[in-house]
Amino acid sequence: MGPLFSGSLAEALANASAFLQQEGQNPGLVQSAWLDFKDWTLNDLVNHLQEPCQTFAWPDFCRVLEGLSQGQPLQYLLGRANFRGTWYQVSLATLIPREETGGLIDLAIKFFGDSAPTQILDIGTGTGILAIELAKVFPQAQVVASDISEEALKIARVNAETMAIHVDFFLSDVCKTVPKKKYQLIVSNPPYIALDELDLMDPSVINYEPHLALFADQEGLAIYQKLAQELPAFIDKQGLILLEIGFRQGQKVAAIFKEAFPQAEITIHKDFYDKDRFVQIKI
Template sequence: MAKQTVLAILQAAKQQLQMAGQDPELAQYLMLEGNQWRFTELVQHYREALSPTQTQAFQAQLARVCAGEPAQYVLGYAPFYGREFQVTPATLIPRPETEELVEWVLQVVQQPTAKVIDVGTGSGAIAVTLKKERPTWLVTATDISDAAIAVAQKNAQRLTAQLTWATGDLLAPVTGQRFDVIVSNPPYIDRTEMPEMDTSVKRYEPEQALYAADHGLAFYQRFAQVLTTYLVPTGDFFAEIGYHQGAAVKQIFKQALPDAQVTVKSDINGHDRMIHVHLTSKG
């Protein structure tokens, strides 16, 4: 039996994905990433045959994606801010909206030696990226999950980012310390939103990193109560928020910190997605 070309394998894979109710373009993503090809290299290989080992690996990955598993978990890594981060079911898959949060932090914070903490670091995408983009910053990363911290540490080591690590709930692991910047992508999904969520997210991504009580607002309420304890008097807090939570989250911080400057920022799609709280010397 003649070996199939890369193009023929891709075309068949797209049909399989479509029949399974998955995005057909994931076939090309798997082929590119699995072979570490750029798109131009893929085109150059179109008329060639994959080796039996390559074909077997691709078909195994394709079967998992057809079953609904996120391609990033299948491959074991995800892109973020121009770098590759290892991801496992112990960590959320980094998303483009979070890149926008990182960009906002980098634009606003000008101190050359800022002391920064990423709370709920997951794969370490935020913390490692901030350290790589601002090597003179002192960056700490925390998570309640030992498994997530282990993944984040591997990412930091592979990307040569020197961070400080702590395991525990919210800011408890750094009690007694103060920071110039606190950044977080906390759980913010209300469980009543589950019917609207992507099936693969519900099935494969870690629950404790997704859902929060009080209509998804619990972590913002907790942060609002402790920011003046863990930030310097003119410190900054940045967080990702749900697309419909802008007004509610802003109200939480304005009520707890009347003198603070609170700004909600939209993402590239025009949805409320980030919040910035800047403390003044009064509050």
């Protein structure tokens, strides 16, 4: 790779930024990468800027820099990603958690208020972030989570065990092998990207994140159609279904679920970028 930079931490970070720029990557990645690498705050960084960089496992960070120079996502290089203030293990078998996905949890909290669901199902759990965070919010609930990828489930199990959170994980294509009972809350962040949207995506997502968890047929709607077919047998008569969607899919997903649940109250909610991101189905 490039040189093993020396000098103070401030000098090394400046050299690292120049190295990324030379390699055609965003030099601004260096500071955020270093903060995540060390799990530091900005105050921590300021307090250590004049110390020798070799004090801080700098050769290990240089290996991260090499990956960044090739366009690899930082989270895969570190093997972890932060979601709602908690570090989750990730691998190439899992999507990198996005903060906007936390909107599903916020909607669940708002809906249930002082009450709480006793049975929760997370379909397409990936790293397990939704199942685990919902288990934290609703500690009395029994939480079930499924994924079609055994490799993703291995990561989800590690995350739950690391946080001492109990979740029952199942290898399943949508609801095929999950316990058949009535759930008060069902959440899902399924694959929803259409193949014709490739030009809208960052190359690092296309090149590194698992396509099984990204893309779906039928203009990205195939998994929603399958969910709409299967969920009537699993949702409680006063339950709530929460789905993450692509920003152009709100009306189409709402229509799919209105056909499956004619009496349901269906609403579309935006993320913090003011884009349609969630569909809520109140049975």
